[in-house]
Amino acid sequence: DAKTTQPTSMDCAEGRAANLPCNHSTISGNEYVYWYRQIHSQGPQYIIHGLKNNETNEMASLIITEDRKSSTLILPHATLRDTAVYYCIVRVDSGGGADGLTFGKGTHLIIQP
Amino acid sequence: NAGVTQTPKFRVLKTGQSMTLLCAQDMNHEYMYWYRQDPGMGLRLIHYSVGEGTTAKGEVPDGYNVSRLKKQNFLLGLESAAPSQTSVYFCASSLIWNEQFFGPGTRLTVL
Numbered sequence: 776d777a778k779t780t781q782p783t784s785m786d787c788a789e790g791r792a793a794n795l796p797c798n799h800s801t802i803s804g805n806e807y808v809y810w811y812r813q814i815h816s817q818g819p820q821y822i823i824h825g826l827k828n829n830e831t832n833e834m835a836s837l838i839i840t841e842d843r844k845s846s847t848l849i850l851p852h853a854t855l856r857d858t859a860v861y862y863c864i865v866r867v868d869s870g871g872g873a874d875g876l877t878f879g880k881g882t883h884l885i886i887q888p
Numbered sequence: 889n890a891g892v893t894q895t896p897k898f899r900v901l902k903t904g905q906s907m908t909l910l911c912a913q914d915m916n917h918e919y920m921y922w923y924r925q926d927p928g929m930g931l932r933l934i935h936y937s938v939g940e941g942t943t944a945k946g947e948v949p950d951g952y953n954v955s956r957l958k959k960q961n962f963l964l965g966l967e968s969a970a971p972s973q974t975s976v977y978f979c980a981s982s983l984i985w986n987e988q989f990f991g992p993g994t995r996l997t998v999l
Contacts, residue, residue: 818892818978818990819931862930875921875946875980876988878930 779863784883793850795882797863800844806867808839809876810848812859819862819878822848858886890914892991894979900997901969909964909994911979917989919982920962921946922954924975925993931978937962969998 780798787793799808809824823830823837825846830837836849850857862881866874895910911920918939923931923946933946937956951973953965962981966973974997980988 816993818980818992819988820990821987824987875923875933875936876931877947878932880928880930 779865779879781861781863781879781882783880784885786885786887787850787853789855789886789888790852793853793857793884793886795848795850795861795863795884796845797848798845799863799865802843802865803867806865808837808843808846809864809866810835810837811862811864811876811878812857813862813881814856814859822861853884853886855886855888857884859884892979892981892989894977894991894994896994897992898995900999901966902999903970905969906965906967907969907996908966909977909979909996911962911964911981911991912960913962913981913989914960915981915983915989916959917981917983918959920956921980921982921988922952922962922964923978923980924948924973925978926975934964934977969996971998974998 807824807826810822811819813819823832823835825837839846860881860883862878864876892913921936922934925931932948934952935946935954937943940959943954955963977994979991982988
């Protein structure tokens with residue numbers, strides 16, 4: 776699986792959009808981009824994933840550049856409860872493969888009141 | 889639905905003692921995973937299972953054994969605990985390959 780690079784930490788004001796970048800310049804054509812987050816002392820929580828196209832769900836939006844070498848996770852209206860470590864993960868989905876996720880150190884997002 | 893549950897939540901062991909961590913899921917998921925997370929680090933995969941009766945090694949399997957006798961349960965065993973196994977252990981399950989559901993974790997300290 777390709778490696779990812781994320782900033783160590785970021786701040787965002789409550790109510791504003793939080794934009795979390797991720798660099799994955801060695802991504803392969805069959806690798807997806809996943810985002811999980813981990814609120815302090817809890818298990819990780821799935822947020823969103825995508826291959827080429829931008830994706831949106833009730834939690835966030837995922838913007839993937841045309842060359843797929845980087846992506847941005849957008850939390851449209853950040854709240855204090857969004858303070859967490861956010862992990863960008865790139866992996867091959869082998870359609871039935873059960874290999875685990877490879878977590879880096881992620882970005883510690885701090886929402887300021 | 890309870891989702892993924894882990895037992896116990898906390899445990900303190902002495903070096904050389906053994907213990908078993910239990911993971912249970914009620915979502916009828918085929919795949920289950922055990923990860924460990926050390927302070928300030930991301931999670932690392934210990935073992936995983938693609939179905940009842942099957943197990944496979946992950947990134948850091950040494951010192952651990954697992955069993956999946958029932959589809960809903962995945963057990964992680966430490967036969968002879970070492971201080972290096974002090975960590976937070978997370979179990980996860982998934983129906984298909986895209987979304988893993990995680991348990992709340994077990995905090996293990998080995999003295």
